[in-house]
Amino acid sequence: MNIQIETSRLTLRPWNEEDIEQLIFGLNHLKLAKWLAFVPHPYTASHAKAWISRCQQISGSDIRPAAYEFAVELKPERIVIGGVSLNKIDWEAGTGGGGIWIAKNYRGCGYGREAFEAKIRFAFSELGLTKLVNGYFDGNESSPGDAAEIGLSACRRGCQPLHGRRTANNRTCHHIAPQ
Secondary structure (H helix, E strand, C coil): CCEEECCEEEEECCCHHHHHHHHHHCCCHHHHHCCCCCCCCCCHHHHHHHHHHHHHHHHCCCCCCCCCCEEECCCCCCCCCEEEEEEECCCCCCEECCCCCECCCCCCCHHHHHHHHHHHHHHHHHHCCCEEEECCCCCCCHHHHHHHHHCHHHHECCCCEECCCCCCCCCEEECCCCC
């Protein structure tokens, strides 16, 4: 599957080998990596290659995948400035999850919101999902405000630690359903 989602300033597209350098640059910041569940620090070329290989395996599936992993590319520069995930898809229940990251140099420009809104439209309009859940770690002060701005509603629930990461307990989860 070679799905691309276009917005006025961004292209959400599958990851490829040409993205390795920009992926390393974007994720090799501790202040970002500490809020992402599965991103080691420092982030190396071997991490980036393994991630891209995993994404290519997912997108190469002939069946409905359990995840869509997109590079967020800035038009017209054609540089990767982040990533957005639509994962943990339960086709029977019509639900999914995922998250987003935007590289340090591109925050505060509305790119994250634009990419996340495009993901939501894709999930509901193209895939027919009915509910998305987006979690964030307690202490990540920007995520609750960003989530509220795009219409996500908050609920509080306890979660188990995620792969030994310390802040996964009592994370706040957000839900959104199509309007």
